[in-house]
Amino acid sequence: MAKRKVVLTYPPEQVDKPITYHLVKDFDLVINILRAEIREEETGRMVLEIEGDEEKIEQGLKFLRNRSIDVQEAARDILLDEEKCVDCGACTAVCLPKALHLNTGTWKLEFDKEKCIFCELCARSCPLKIIEVAF
Ligand code: SF4
Ligand code: SF4
Structure with missing residues (x-):
């Protein structure tokens, strides 16, 4: 099992989408939301700790990037x-x-x-x- 901490930056059109639900359901990942600042029709930011199989984590992050969500490794x-x-x-x-x-x-x-x-x-x-x- 691997663990990663990432910062997600959402474009306004993705703010109301259930992306953490997809990470859990589609990629079998354990998600811990450390910070979230999301307002409707504005850019949103979220800091997530993601735990799971390394390959599944990569697939999950690719899924996010394909939805125009910027994904950066978070500092500790x-x-x-x-x-x-x-x-x-x-x-x-x-x-x-x-x-x-x-x-x-x-x-x-x-x-x-x-x-x-x-x-x-x-x-x-x-x-x-x-x-x-x-x-
Ligand atoms: S890392 Fe620096 S710029 Fe980013 S949220 Fe924290 S204090 Fe602000
Ligand atoms: S010196 Fe550096 S830490 Fe202090 S206010 Fe200026 S930019 Fe910020």
Whole structure:
């Protein structure tokens, strides 16, 4: 049995489709939804932990990609060196779930790990490279 953690990004036309049902029923996979941010008629994001036969997992991910769902491997953790942060806000612009935001009172960066979907975009956007992605 293999286990993978992936980030799915849905186009609006797929948001109301029962894709986790298909992963379970058609590919015999065990699905654990770690995060989900899906609104009707908008792009949706979901972090899934998928467990099952390696080949079936690959088939399931191919099934998703064939439905125009973007599938990326998810990071295990995001680590931010707050001491070195200059609160420039560059990382907040790419953080779609708003896990990173500037406090409008103090203009300091705040990180709400509960909202993070481990997409890694912040790590790539930080000019100081102080955001680390752990796999
Ligand atoms: S990895 Fe970074 S950009 Fe992505 S959701 Fe988490 S904090 Fe936001
Ligand atoms: S991009 Fe880097 S330096 Fe700028 S606010 Fe984010 S973590 Fe801090």
